[in-house]
Amino acid sequence: MKFDDLAIPIEGMRLAFAGPLVRPHSCSRPPPRDSDRPRACAPGPRAPRRRRGDARGFTLLELLAVVILIGILAAAASPSFVSGMRDRRVNRTAMEISGIYRLARYQAIGRGTAVLVRWTASTGELQVRQALVQDAAGSLISRSCLSVADWMDPAETEPVTMLRTAGIELAAVELRDPTAPDGVVRDNADVCFTPRGRTFVRYDPGAGLAPLLGALRVNVTNTRTGLLRSVFVPPNGVARLGL
Template identity: 70%
Template sequence: MMEFHRLARALQGMRLAFAGHSVRSFSCSRPPPRAPGRRPACAPRARARRRGAARGFTLPELLAVIILIGVLAAVASPSFINAMRDRRVNRAAMEISGVYRLARYRALGRGTAVLVRWTDATGVFEVREALVQDVGGSLIANSCANVDWTSPATTAQVTRLNTAGVELAEVELRDPSGADGTVQPQADVCFTARGRTFVRYNTGAAFVPLVGALRVNVTNTNTTLLRRVFIPPNGVARLAL
């Protein structure tokens, strides 16, 4: 009998010990056991709302978004294309300005004449450098006037820029005469080692000092965007936006 009482007390102690442990919480889909009359932790409507929030888009919603994207793309497409073409025209004008600046800096740095030849028929700006001549052991830098600019024996090509391939870009060179200048189909601008600038509009004519600002107009024939490159008498070309 005493053994039975000791066993009963041991079982009661084990039950009290386990009663203090925390009980694992259950999800809304499997509610824990509850006492009679106690309100459920998650109501059926809450579970339904959670399941509804986890759903994706419906087919009509996706079609509406696709149609809206198509309409916006169709409206913005012409403006985007024109902006890209204007950007190409801007880049062409910047490159033309860079050609004249390069020629001037090269003439000053190397101590010899450097020529920029524009030909409207080909749309090409060509930069040629006069070679330094060795005469009796003395190095003589040629000036603009005493060089045959078509001969590879006395000149060397530095670089060339072809503007004919730029889409919708119309390039024209205008001399300083008059208010708007006169379009010239050909022009040679020559920079000397002393920083002087000479010009001629005919390969058979003599070079004369540049008086006034010669300019190159680059126009987008579709949007009429105009960019001007000015070459003043000091030879420092600049781009006017």
């Protein structure tokens, strides 16, 4: 048999065994052996990106609405904020007054000489002065509240510090004595602390000092909101701020 005679049967067998055209798999990896496992396929086509001209921004009406809303909220909150600021000024003033009386007492005990706090309602001042220590025959003699004739005399006393309450906005300060039921408002008051921790008081600068009986009170009131803070000075001289 010649080779040319076999060409036709071989060509027929090749066409018989040829199957349909197989398309390549869309996955980048060959399919796994286990048919139940998912195949890692290549990601699908991405969505087209928006052009810069298609991006939507805020309109002028939307911006105006936001600005108006912020303005309304600020206007509603401003009265509360202002009232809170004024109340804080009153609280700070009451704390400073309490600190003045505490400082005078500690100064008297620590230095060993009498210290006086003078309240003058007409000027709104709390002035602290301490008695000078006497040097008699080479020995230092401490002064008591009753041994000082004139507390404004530089030869007998010297200034320590001063607190002015007249310039504080919306803060009304008044001093009341311990008389029942609510005390009498005093225009002048001298509170003197001795080195031994005793407390004396007088409401007339020309009168004599007497032991403090009961708690002297200094009221600080917010004239706009009515907030009241009180400073109490008891007979032991340890001033405290009322709650």
